[in-house]
Amino acid sequence: MTAWDILEIEPTEELSAIKKAYARKLKVHHPEEDPAGYQRLREAYDWAVKYQRTAVKRASVPVEAGVRAEEYDIGGNDQAEAAVEMDNYAEADVHIPTPPPVDWRDYQDPFRRNEKLIDEFMNRVEELYENFAERIDIEEWTALLDSDVIWNFELKREASERLLAFLEDYPFLPKSIWQLLDSNFQWSQEAFDEDHPFWDYASDRFSEYFQHQVKPYYPGLSYSFLLRAKNIDFDAYLYCRECALQHLIVNEMEQAEEWLHKAEAIFTGDPELLRLKGSVYLHTGRLERASEALGQVMQINPDDIEARMMLAYTLYESKQLPEAIQQCKIILDAKPDHIDTLSIYGKSLFEQNQLAESRNIFKRIEEMEPNASEAVTYLAAIHVRMIKELPANERPPLSELNKELQKPGAGKQLLLFLGRLPKIKMMFLFALMAYSWHVFTDMVYLNPFEFVLVLVFSFFVEEISASFFGFWSCIWLLFFAWIFRKFIREIRKAWRAARY
């Protein structure tokens, strides 16, 4: 059997084809499951790569020879010799020796020695992974990366590929360890390299997971609380937790909840899982269950400020205001300027009608962040309620509150009113109104006061006739009335906007 047979490709000088074949066969002969098969595959791959390099070197020689012959222009005979030489090389190219069927592995002795070192490296990786405490200890991995294998360029490359293949099957490491390994082996850079065989054949799922682990902007959950778990299937648990996280991030709450339940069936004491549960319940409006889950986090880890913050938020939303205030106070004792907590605290106080205290809190937020949205709205609402509900001795002076609300005086309101009038439109309407009234009065020969009197009395007194009120005068009157209505409406709109 030749190396090409093992790689299951035709003899080729294309390195990428060899690499792709190697990566494909790596799936079949996994180093852990089929060490002998993997050994054969690796040797075949190395041979094929060496063969390819030799072939490339050979291919470059005739060209160089040809160039030389032209440069020196050594005459017809020499040229003929050079041509013969080139033909020989061409022939050599045609007759590329195929790998000997049996003996080719005899050239691999140095490789075998190296392979032993890599095997030792991988055995240590396996040991680390199997022991959960060691698996999540970055010191252990740092020590591993200090081994001899890593200091040899060729061996490091080999170790990198085998480690990555291992991690495809056993990927559950803390994010910090993934990042350590990635910075050492440069996997994320190779992931964009089209010629890198592993990434061509790695599953999409693993590629995505890998990206999540090495990208600093993607969240990673803590593994440390799992140390308290005894005899659980860590990988099964971590798989469920990871799936829940992925669904939660893209707002697929039902699926997230399903995975959370599966994870919970394996282990229940993980505050990270409880926090995810809290998030799911909070965003699906099940506030009581969210409080319960977050309360459990507090029992496990009372110092978890973020979980406490989330608990305060949930309690405020479920209108358990005294409890929310209590949680806020605990956080503010540790972090007095925690703006998220101040916001919840202020809102809870507002809901509890503790307006003065609430006002102080929102004032503080406003000082910390001048354009804080909730400070603007809540302060306005607080000031209005203070004016309406509190006696003068229990609230700041009215002038101060009005100033806060930017309430204008009567003069300013009038100016606002005039400013709000659409001037050109008003002038146009006024001109139309004046003109239509003038035409109308010309037709009926009465001043407006007399006209109204005659019109009204004509309905009740037979002796008074409205016969002067002809068709055109009627049209002009209607036109006037229509314009007058528009005119009044503009005044009304301006007044509605100006009054306070």
Place this chain on the structure above:
Amino acid sequence: MAFEEFKQRRRKERYLYALTSVCFSGKSAYYFAVNQQFKMNMSKMRGVLEQWEIHEEEQLKPVLDNLLKSGSREEFTQLQNYLSIIPEESRREAIEAMPDEKEESRKRADFTNRYLRRVSPRNIAALDYAYCILLSRYGMKLGYMEPDEAEEYMIKAARLAQASYSSWVEYATAYIIGVQFVDCVLPQKSPPYLSIQKPTIRKLFASRHSPLQKIDWNTEI
């Protein structure tokens, strides 16, 4: 009975106008907020619809459906979920590490981080519901939609808003945060939205003639 129906109808209308009173911005925002029931300039209404890329009748309903179903709140929620998993002290670093091609996401994540726990869990849905009502109204006035259909959308959005928030102040806060969330990817405006809007917001809350003062949040609709 007919009078009762008329009163109920009027109550609903006024409630819907109140829900969209927060949608106006600029120096004349309060003027438009309190005068919505008066006839509005057709080209202005068309301009608003065009901002939402609604140029024809058929384009209106998908936009309204999207506003009811997901709208801008979808992205806000996703960012909220994402950020809430990252420890607080690492969030800024994580946001800054977002690649350059995710510039918009980075800006939005940065904004969401600011308001992570300062907005109701229904977050910026107020923005989607308010615009659903406003666009339905304008669509109806421009003849893009039958009045019954427009009313159905408006009532649906109003009920969702009512179920999501507990007061005008909560609703308005969510709306304001929503506008800034949408605007934060635009080139820096000077001055920012809130510094222009502050007097309008204050007046909406403070004036006894303002719709937010006159109409009860829990009005039956």
